[in-house]
Amino acid sequence: MTNEARSRTRRADALSRDRIVRAAVDILDLHGEGGLTTRSLAASLETGSGAIFHHVGSRDELLRAAVDLMVADVIGGIAVETTPRESVRLLMLGVFDAIQAHPWAGAQLAREPWQTTVLEVFLEIGSRLQPLGVREEELFDAASTLLSYLLGIAGQLAASVHISRGTDRAAFLGAAVENWAARHSSADSPFVRQVTRLANHDDREQFIAGLEIILSGLALHPE
Amino acid sequence: MTNEARSRTRRADALSRDRIVRAAVDILDLHGEGGLTTRSLAASLETGSGAIFHHVGSRDELLRAAVDLMVADVIGGIAVETTPRESVRLLMLGVFDAIQAHPWAGAQLAREPWQTTVLEVFLEIGSRLQPLGVREEELFDAASTLLSYLLGIAGQLAASVHISRGTDRAAFLGAAVENWAARHSSADSPFVRQVTRLANHDDREQFIAGLEIILSGLALHPE
DNA sequence: ACCTGAACACCGTTCAAGT
DNA sequence: ACCTGAACACCGTTCAAGT
DSSP states (O other), X not given: OHHHHHHHHTOSSOOOHHHHXXXXXXXXXXXXXXXXXXXXXXXXTTSOGGGGGGTSSOHHHHHHHHHHHHHHHHHXXXXXXXXXXXXXXXXXXXXXXXXXXXXXXXXXXXXXXXXXXXXXXXXXXXXXXXXXXXXXXXXXXXXXXXXXXXXXXXXXXXXXXXXXXXXXXXXXXXXXXXXXXXXXXXXXXXXXXXXXXXXXXOHHHXXXXXXXXXXHTSOBOOO | OHHHXXXXXXXXXXXXXXXXXXXXXXXXXXXXXXXXXXXXXXXXXXXOGGGGGGTSSOHHHHHHHHHHXXXXXXXXXXXXXXXXHHHHHHHHHHHHHHHHHOHHHHHHHHHOTTSHHHHHXXXXXXXXXXXXXXXXXXXXXXXXXXXXXXXXXXXXXXXXXXXXXXXXXXXXXXXXXXXXXXXXXXXXXXXXXXXXXXXXXXXXXXXXXXXXXXXXXXXBOOO
């Protein structure tokens, strides 16, 4: 009886690494990386600020665990019955979509590219490249290139959060381009004309365009 | 006379935005981004910690200014009399080398890709792509892809500083790959065999390999 | 106008003290 | 064993006070 009462006081939702990581993800999605502090996390878990360190070790480890969770979902979620042609694209797009939905994950991936999760993505990319017809000696460079491209995009997606709020993006970029073009006396070059697209482009479409450029740069041999 | 004496007390090395930024670069090169604090910077300039804010505004602005200085040097330092073929490569390699020499700059570029300096690099890339024979409609996507690749590499170079010290890189990677291969029962696939190169590869050579893959992916029309 | 440096409002992390 | 929350050692930034 007394035991019953005591265990009830302790609550069914005992603290655990898993519960902490999930709570962290919620805060990150809601308030961004700046919103996740030891104190805000402890408050949302209704516990003391020091309790977290009993289960997680450090804030960095917590961010790593959060991003692990996310990437594992993406990799696990890719349909098995796809053609080799589709497989790399689905993987790259899967990570892209996850980062767009959770920009803090993009910042973390770009900041710690030696995380085991990133290595995992690298290996998944590489293993999908092979049946696509990439020459064996080029496999490593091809996978590295795609990964670096993905990490670069990840950082940009993470940063775009800080941009959208605040100054008007189109106006800012337009002014910068104009300034540059004037300094180079190339105001009417084809590239400067094309650059106006920067202001109002779709991030996902542009990601795909770059992906296709890289893929078509790979010397494929017939299967 | 009294004026003379007073101005001498004030010292010839009066504080200025330029002097602050240069001092910051020195600290960043010596002690990394973590070593640059308001207090350490003030100490190296032999002034009060608040003085810096009279000239710079914020720490973020200081980092932006430091990276601006670096990139401007790179762009200005590219030989003018190069062929279009060489020009893009020299630009990309120039930024790569600068980041490898000053990893903190890589972190900053990856973290704030909307910085005017990054836009500058984007425009420099694009304007060099055009005489190379890239189709006008593809110019924008091509320049974006190269920039994203460069920023991805920038983040990786910045992070490799935190890796080299500490655990042995080769052993760590080897174990991770083995683990993955075992889980996927593909221990003897060509890709896994190639991946051993990860442990002991040359960053610069790999960067060039990726650059060539992307460039050869661009549909060039004859000039 | 420029500089000083104490003070403020935060951080992540630790740890004696409680249950 | 698990949790608490005050305390510690830092941050970037501000601002009254000095010159």
